[in-house]
Amino acid sequence: MLRRRRVYAKKAIPLTTGTGLELMSTLPMIMSRRLRPSPFEQRVIENGASAFTLYNKMTLPLVYESYEKEYEHLCEHVQIWDVACERQVEIVGPDALQLVELITPRDISSCAIGQCKYAPLCDENGGIINDPIILRLAEDRFWLSIADSDVNLWVKGIAYGRGFDVKVFEPDVSPLAIQGPKADDLMADVVGEHTRDIRFFWFIDETIVGTPVKIARSGWSGKGGFEVYLQDAAKGNDLWDIFWEAGQKYNLKPGAPNLIERIETGLKSYGQDMTIENNPFEASMDNYIDLDKKAEFMSRDALMQVAETGPAKRLVNIVIDGEELALMRTDWRVLDEAGEQVGTVTSRTYSPHMRANIGMAMVKPSFASPGTVVMVDADGDICRATVRDAKWQ
């Protein structure tokens, strides 16, 4: 019943280019000074990274051997990830809190110094601009640790337009992630036993390899660990090396934000699962919206309206039946039984652990309940699929 039309190579990393008649899953990119190298890129290359993406105009290694192998390793050991592309937008000055409150529907007044908050940034239409982790460094100083969109320019524009007394800029800060179940042991060896006490989404200031860093218990996986915010790009190799050497006894390997793990865990990718065209209710980010917060925020009217009428779509988990599907670059349509489009698949992968094609889809609310059966048009393959809840039930 499933018509198999392989538009892309079956495996994630074909690295074939320039010969096909269809969109390629991997393309060779000429680097230049316009595209910034990560401070960790030399180590990443030495350790055999085989494919990258560009994220905030910086290289982000995605794969060394394969998604599958790195997924299995991440679940059991500890990995070192170059996530320097998670750039920071620093907002500092007397009006910093007022400005941060203005750009997100989440209540930031309760964010303590040393604490992190995940928050959607929303424009006056309720559209999502980004979904950073906000770090409060001081009463009047924040870092927005951003996903892939130029928050710096947007916030600069707002600050100028409103006449806020703040400075907004991108500081020299490059996160290195230590992720996986053995991350605590490794961090304790490198920095000290006290790092075991860092609470989830809090950070501390430390000095490693003679350079100041912030260490947060956070990261783009569900397997636990830390993000180390390097504040001097020239120290990239040194910071990598100290974790690398100490990590050998824990079977440390290089890794990356892992497509399989992040979909299983339900981590949304901005630009993929939601864009400026979506509001945070559509993106199922209800937990991060405080419509009653005291501070002014620019998306209030638009989001109040959505709350009243209900969102036009909802982002849900989805399991697609059949054998392992090809990679996805285009919009795969979600169809009802009559073949009418009721949504779009936004991310997908094959989960070896669940032995299924899993993904996320933005669907009409009437198709968003767990258990709902739909069809997916996977570049011509029409596949049966089922909506699932956050725990894949």
Next chain:
Amino acid sequence: MLRRRRVYAKKAIPLTTGTGLELMSTLPMIMSRRLRPSPFEQRVIENGASAFTLYNKMTLPLVYESYEKEYEHLCEHVQIWDVACERQVEIVGPDALQLVELITPRDISSCAIGQCKYAPLCDENGGIINDPIILRLAEDRFWLSIADSDVNLWVKGIAYGRGFDVKVFEPDVSPLAIQGPKADDLMADVVGEHTRDIRFFWFIDETIVGTPVKIARSGWSGKGGFEVYLQDAAKGNDLWDIFWEAGQKYNLKPGAPNLIERIETGLKSYGQDMTIENNPFEASMDNYIDLDKKAEFMSRDALMQVAETGPAKRLVNIVIDGEELALMRTDWRVLDEAGEQVGTVTSRTYSPHMRANIGMAMVKPSFASPGTVVMVDADGDICRATVRDAKWQ
């Protein structure tokens, strides 16, 4: 005297990855829905594009066979270029002109409907945000045809902050360029003889393959030609094909914005030759600054200050002695005779036509006069170099 240390492969497109100990000149990039395909990508792949870059999160093919071959062909014939990554920011509404004036030091009041103006966009510090071509579509409607930075978010922020009555968004518009000395003949065949009368930096409205387009006499080369603004991404193949077929008699080939040609011609690349850290005087864009323009513009105070004290740096042409140099991803330092840094090389290539390494450099004003001799530290190669004027004299 020149120590030869080849950090990169000598030719522009080594396509070797994952094995070296240094920064790579080309990296394999996994594509995803976060990175947008161009509407022309299928034709680009079919025609053998061998290397790309990402520009405004969209693929931009840079090379088919080689920079050198495509350069030679561009000088004599006509080429078709996928430049869909030149995204548009549409500003429409009663306050559109006021907003456009606010963000650039160039006088836009004199821009007629149907006319284009190249203009730096500058923030309140005078920093360059982008250098688009501004198209005036109507009294109250503009497109900014942008270089690689998210002008949309910046302008949205300003418009919100100032409470302007405008809409700011990215429309479905993808330019296709027809460049080279035979572009006029080809355009006349496809659209009509009247296209020969389109003046430089003016545009007309037409319908091709049943879809509305704007045709401007503009483009990112000094060899003449047009940019065709497609307004329906689904018509990418059709638009490509009609020029492709009609172009065969003119020896049409696929091409791209060409590194050699653009440096020879003096076309600056935003993000490479100048960034938000530079003001337009530093970028030698004096011709596009009207400090006396009547309208309010946000960079006035900062730029008046620079005009008074003189810029701290100037972007100049430079010829570097010696044999063909390696590719450049890092900052190559410009040194004086004592070995002190007096600037940075921002772009470079080997020009077969000039038989020299040519480039641009941002140097201290006292080193900006044509004929000034300096040294360049090209990743360890110390080379003699000479500052040149806009005509390479």
